Amino acid sequence: MVKPRLGFGDLYMSGFDVSWFDNVSSAVTPVEYDGLIERVPGATVFNSWPWVTACSDHLLSNEAISVLTIRSRDETLIAIALTVVKIENLYGIRTKVARFVGVPYGDRFSLLVDPKIDKLMPVFLDNLINHAPDSWDYFVWNEYLEDAEIDPKIESWAKGSHPRFYKIATSHCPVLPLSTLTREEMEKSYSKNMKTRLRRGRKKLQAAGDVEITHYRPDENKVAALLDEIRAVEERSWKGEDGVGIFSRGSFAFFKDVSQRLAKRQLLDVAEIRINGELATYRYGFCYRGVFLDYNLAFLPEYKKIGLGRILLDEIILSALDNGYSALDGSRVGVNSRHLLFERTEKTVRHLRWYWYSNSFKGLCIQFIIEFAKPMGRKWRDKINALLNDKN
Numbered sequence: 244m245v246k247p248r249l250g251f252g253d254l255y256m257s258g259f260d261v262s263w264f265d266n267v268s269s270a271v272t273p274v275e276y277d278g279l280i281e282r283v284p285g286a287t288v289f290n291s292w293p294w295v296t297a298c299s300d301h302l303l304s305n306e307a308i309s310v311l312t313i314r315s316r317d318e319t320l321i322a323i324a325l326t327v328v329k330i331e332n333l334y335g336i337r338t339k340v341a342r343f344v345g346v347p348y349g350d351r352f353s354l355l356v357d358p359k360i361d362k363l364m365p366v367f368l369d370n371l372i373n374h375a376p377d378s379w380d381y382f383v384w385n386e387y388l389e390d391a392e393i394d395p396k397i398e399s400w401a402k403g404s405h406p407r408f409y410k411i412a413t414s415h416c417p418v419l420p421l422s423t424l425t426r427e428e429m430e431k432s433y434s435k436n437m438k439t440r441l442r443r444g445r446k447k448l449q450a451a452g453d454v455e456i457t458h459y460r461p462d463e464n465k466v467a468a469l470l471d472e473i474r475a476v477e478e479r480s481w482k483g484e485d486g487v488g489i490f491s492r493g494s495f496a497f498f499k500d501v502s503q504r505l506a507k508r509q510l511l512d513v514a515e516i517r518i519n520g521e522l523a524t525y526r527y528g529f530c531y532r533g534v535f536l537d538y539n540l541a542f543l544p545e546y547k548k549i550g551l552g553r554i555l556l557d558e559i560i561l562s563a564l565d566n567g568y569s570a571l572d573g574s575r576v577g578v579n580s581r582h583l584l585f586e587r588t589e590k591t592v593r594h595l596r597w598y599w600y601s602n603s604f605k606g607l608c609i610q611f612i613i614e615f616a617k618p619m620g621r622k623w624r625d626k627i628n629a630l631l632n633d634k635n
Contacts, residue, residue, distance in 0.1 A: 258316040259366055263309055263376045267299050267325065270310040275320045285353035285388055288531035289345055293504035295325055298344045301497045305329050308344065309377050311370055313363065321357040322367045328377045334612055338605065341379040348489070348497070350538065350575035351416075351594060353388050364393070365400050372405050372599055380605045381613075384597035386413065386575060397597075407600040409614055414594035417573040417584035418534075419560065426564045437586060441557055444550035451518050451549065458514040458562040460530065463506040469513065470499050472522045473541075480541040489539055505529060512536075514559045516551055524551040526559060533569040535559060537582070556583050 264270035273292050280286045288294060299308055306329045313322040325344035330337060343352060356367050372382065389412075401408045424432075433441070448454055461469055474490040482488040490498055505511040512530040516523050524542035528535055537559075542551045560571060573582040575594065598613055600606040 259321075259363070260314045260316070260318070261366065261370050262312050262314075263370075264312065265307075265309060267296060267308070267310055270312050271320060271323060276323065279320050279323060279355055279357060282357050282359065283353060283355055284358070285390055285393075286355065287351045287353060287388065288505070288510060288529045288536060289349035289352050289386075290355060291505075291508075291510065291531070293508060293510065294349065294501060295344050297497065297501035297504050298348070299325065301500065302327065303329070307377055309375060311367075311375075313367060313370070315360070321360050322363060323355050324367070324371050326371075326375065326382075328379055333609060334616075336605070336608060336612075338380045338609060339378065341375065341377075341382040342385060346385050348494070349386060350536070351386050351388050352384075353390065354393065356393075358393075364396050365404075368397065368400050369404060378601070380601050380603065381609045382599040384595070384599075387595045387597055389593040389595050394595075405599065407602065407606065407610060409598040409600075409610070410595050412593055413596045414576050415591045416576045416594065417582050417588050418590045418592055419571040419584050419588040420569070420590065421560070421564055421571065422569045424564060426561050429560065429564055432587075434586075440550060440553060444554045447549045448516070448518075448551070448554060451546065453519050455517040455520075456515070456555070456558050457517075458512075458559050460509050461502075461506050461511055461513055463503050466503045466506050466511065467499060470495070470502055473525055473527060476522055476525060476543055477539075477541040479543055481544070482541050488541070514555055514562070516555055518546070524555055526552075526555055528574070530568070533567070534572050535563055535568055535570070536572045536574045537584070538574050553583055560587075 262270075276292050280290060280292070283290075302308060306327045309326050309328065311322075311324040311326070312320060315321050326341050327344055327346070328339060328341045331340050332338070333340075343349075345352065354367070356364055421429075470490065474488075474495060477483055477488040477490050480488070502511055510529050510531060512528045512535055513525060514528075515525040521543075523546050525540060526537055527539040528537045530536075537556075540552060540555075563571060571584060572592075573584045576582045598610075600610045
């Protein structure tokens with residue numbers, strides 16, 4: 244265990260016990276971690292115990308973990324943060340970068356700070372940003388879930404205690420509420436164009452052979468075989484050809500492990516279409532707090548013209564309605580990319596990326612690169628591309 248480098252006796256006088264650890268098992272038990280998660284409304288599956296422990300068990304050799312815990316006077320866990328520091332190159336500059344555990348696979352996260360504890364957030368942020376035992380040049384909060392109540396508190400603290408920060412929006416993710424609708428009402432709400440697309444797609448699908456469509460929570464003992472099938476589909480799909488599949492050799496061991504841990508808690512949620520017994524397409528996701536998160540999908544290229552993705556999404560929605568889900572969530576979606584849920588809903592949640600810079604000269608250089616050099620480079624690139632397109 245690494246004790247805090249504080250010297251702030253008033254923090255302890257106020258009832259907070261702050262500590263840093265170099266591993267998860269020494270810092271917290273699953274029971275108390277789950278207890279804190281339940282008290283944080285914005286917590287996601289990527290904050291969950293199965294996810295963060297699987298991530299910490301699959302760290303690379305050049306990654307060092309630090310765990311911040313804050314407890315009340317009666318030793319109740321009231322805040323925790325799991326961070327990883329590693330050396331990276333940023334445009335030729337050797338930098339020490341801190342991130343939360345889970346990057347790059349976690350799609351969304353919230354700060355695990357008990358919202359009912361008065362004056363806790365400033366203590367949490369001060370220790371996380373200003374007093375980490377492993378120093379860094381900059382700290383990136385990837386895929387942070389925007390929170391209208393918490394974010395002003397973060398900015399207020401930052402402006403007074405750590406003015407060198409920057410945030411940008413990275414994703415707008417569609418969310419389809421389900422709790423007020425029945426299956427019949429949902430089907431009646433479809434546009435004429437959607438009804439036509441689904442009808443034609445299903446007709447082509449039935450003509451392709453013996454079809455089986457299922458939406459289920461896999462048993463942990465069957466996850467390994469299922470993941471092998473999913474990887475095989477992804478490798479044959481355009482994702483495999485372009486080298487962007489998440490079930491590649493480098494990450495497959497992690498996804499097998501985390502999938503089994505999630506399945507053990509009935510959090511893994513999968514839908515699939517099989518044609519003549521062969522897996523033709525899947526939607527690999529999670530069910531957390533009654534919401535289906537659509538994390539990953541792929542389909543065999545020979546069925547490209549059928550529209551399997553739209554058909555399978557519709558089956559998930561109808562199945563979710565039957566089984567009492569409260570919403571479907573597009574999980575991470577890029578600012579400029581689209582998800583089929585946008586055809587059905589205008590409701591979105593926004594992801595942010597926060598940058599926190601150290602007060603060193605290197606931190607200042609990184610700030611200049613991120614806030615000025617990179618945007619300027621993109622601007623000039625777009626201008627040059629526009630000129631080239633005009634000439635063509």
